[in-house]
Amino acid sequence: VSSLLLRGGTLLTLDERATVLESSDVYIEDGRISRIGAVGAAPPGATVVDLGGDWVLPGLIQGHIHLGQTIFRGLAEGRRLLPWLRERIWPLEAAHDDESAYWSTLLGAAECLAGGTTTIQDIGIGPGARGLLEGIRDSGLRALAGPCLMDTGDGLPDRLRSPTEEALAVAEELGDAFDGAEGGRLRFVLNPRFILTCSDPLWAGIRELAERRGWPVHTHALEQEEEAEAVRELKGRDEIQYFDEVGILAGDLRIAHGVWLTAGHLERLRRSRFSVVHCPSSNLKLGSGLADVVGIRRAGIPVGVATDGAACSNSLDVLSEIRLAALLQQLRNGPGSLSGLEALRMATSEGARALGLGAEVGSIEPGKRADLLVLRGDALGLFGGPESDPHDRVVYSATRSAVRHVLVDGRLLVEEGRLTGIDREEVLRRSAGSLARLLERSRLSL
Numbered sequence: 300v301s302s303l304l305l306r307g308g309t310l311l312t313l314d315e316r317a318t319v320l321e322s323s324d325v326y327i328e329d330g331r332i333s334r335i336g337a338v339g340a341a342p343p344g345a346t347v348v349d350l351g352g353d354w355v356l357p358g359l360i361q362g363h364i365h366l367g368q369t370i371f372r373g374l375a376e377g378r379r380l381l382p383w384l385r386e387r388i389w390p391l392e393a394a395h396d397d398e399s400a401y402w403s404t405l406l407g408a409a410e411c412l413a414g415g416t417t418t419i420q421d422i423g424i425g426p427g428a429r430g431l432l433e434g435i436r437d438s439g440l441r442a443l444a445g446p447c448l449m450d451t452g453d454g455l456p457d458r459l460r461s462p463t464e465e466a467l468a469v470a471e472e473l474g475d476a477f478d479g480a481e482g483g484r485l486r487f488v489l490n491p492r493f494i495l496t497c498s499d500p501l502w503a504g505i506r507e508l509a510e511r512r513g514w515p516v517h518t519h520a521l522e523q524e525e526e527a528e529a530v531r532e533l534k535g536r537d538e539i540q541y542f543d544e545v546g547i548l549a550g551d552l553r554i555a556h557g558v559w560l561t562a563g564h565l566e567r568l569r570r571s572r573f574s575v576v577h578c579p580s581s582n583l584k585l586g587s588g589l590a591d592v593v594g595i596r597r598a599g600i601p602v603g604v605a606t607d608g609a610a611c612s613n614s615l616d617v618l619s620e621i622r623l624a625a626l627l628q629q630l631r632n633g634p635g636s637l638s639g640l641e642a643l644r645m646a647t648s649e650g651a652r653a654l655g656l657g658a659e660v661g662s663i664e665p666g667k668r669a670d671l672l673v674l675r676g677d678a679l680g681l682f683g684g685p686e687s688d689p690h691d692r693v694v695y696s697a698t699r700s701a702v703r704h705v706l707v708d709g710r711l712l713v714e715e716g717r718l719t720g721i722d723r724e725e726v727l728r729r730s731a732g733s734l735a736r737l738l739e740r741s742r743l744s745l
């Protein structure tokens with residue numbers, strides 16, 4: 300039994316009562332938290348990490364990301380959603396192979412881990428999907444992932460347009476290999492890109508596969524007005540009505556964005572297994588709008604948070620994303636409408652629930668997976684009097700420079716701020732080579 304003792308930290312447990320434990324230990328056995336509080340002397344054989352007053356949080360969860368787009372950072376600037384996809388992202392994704400996808404994924408995973416992210420839900424890519432899944436596996440991140448499914452669409456390159464039955468068959472085959480691998484660290488998710496690139500038969504096949512295999516569905520919806528309008532024109536109904544009619548809403552559906560969810564939608568969604576992942580910097584940069592996180596949460600819908608891909612938000616820094624999410628709700632709904640604790644929950648306990656992982660991760664409690672983030676207690680921005688709320692201090696003041704250790708399944712993947720399992724220099728070098736070859740294949744004039 301491998302065991303690890305984290306000794307002498309301030310624990311922000313994010314349990315139901317948001318318990319904060321001062322001068323406490325976390326004892327980890329076989330990848331799970333076995334005891335917290337005053338553990339006493341280290342059990343024989345345990346590795347001990349002295350925290351010296353550092354802060355321990357649940358590892359942070361990003362519910363919507365595109366690691367396959369990491370190497371496209373800065374190549375699709377200054378566009379709204381549909382031209383961003385048609386003029387840049389789709390031609391770039393169409394040129395992916397397993398090698399470029401692998402290095403793009405490891406590059407993004409490295410940035411995620413170094414910033415305190417321990418779990419991602421990745422919406423995948425078409426060509427190169429195998430490379431993406433291998434990159435995720437090798438990174439050590441906990442992940443829900445799968446290929447991005449598309450079989451139709453205005454402006455969609457041929458290489459991204461899979462025959463419907465083939466898309467479903469490939470998805471199931473990849474799912475068989477990926478789902479539950481690495482001791483349960485990896486889970487499969489069905490990722491139709493969005494309504495505009497998936498035919499009615501593809502949605503029907505996805506619903507069938509979701510029901511038969513018990514896999515969740517993750518897609519983009521109600522991100523931008525032009526997209527919502529195009530769906531109404533194409534399908535004669537809005538996105539939530541469409542999901543309802545094709546039977547997708549009856550299952551476990553997670554949407555990214557939800558900027559244009561209405562009060563009527565929220566009423567309809569109350570009884571569904573439905574969640575929203577909020578991506579504020581992506582929504583700002585593509586000019587999409589500002590989701591009403593407070594209103595969505597008030598309807599009882601779990602909300603996660605994420606940076607989205609590096610090709611739209613340009614950064615995979617989850618701490619800055621949480622800060623932005625919190626700030627924007629103060630503007631939209633008034634100061635105090637979303638507390639620091641509530642904002643932090645979107646990346647921990649509530650973010651876990653949004654991905655169906657609430658029993659496994661998202662809080663520091665015995666029995667849960669030991670996915671943890673240790674922030675330097677002496678980071679200048681974290682200073683505050685005992686009267687100040689530590690969750691507010693993390694949300695509004697912590698930056699990724701304060702990240703000291705990151706653990707997934709009790710394994711130290713970042714130690715003293717350095718990646719232990721990913722060779723940073725190699726990833727940068729191989730990513731650059733892969734990108735150069737991909738750009739040549741794409742024949743895109745940038």
Ligand SMILES: [Zn+2]
Nearest residue numbers: 519555607608
């Ligand atoms: Zn996205």
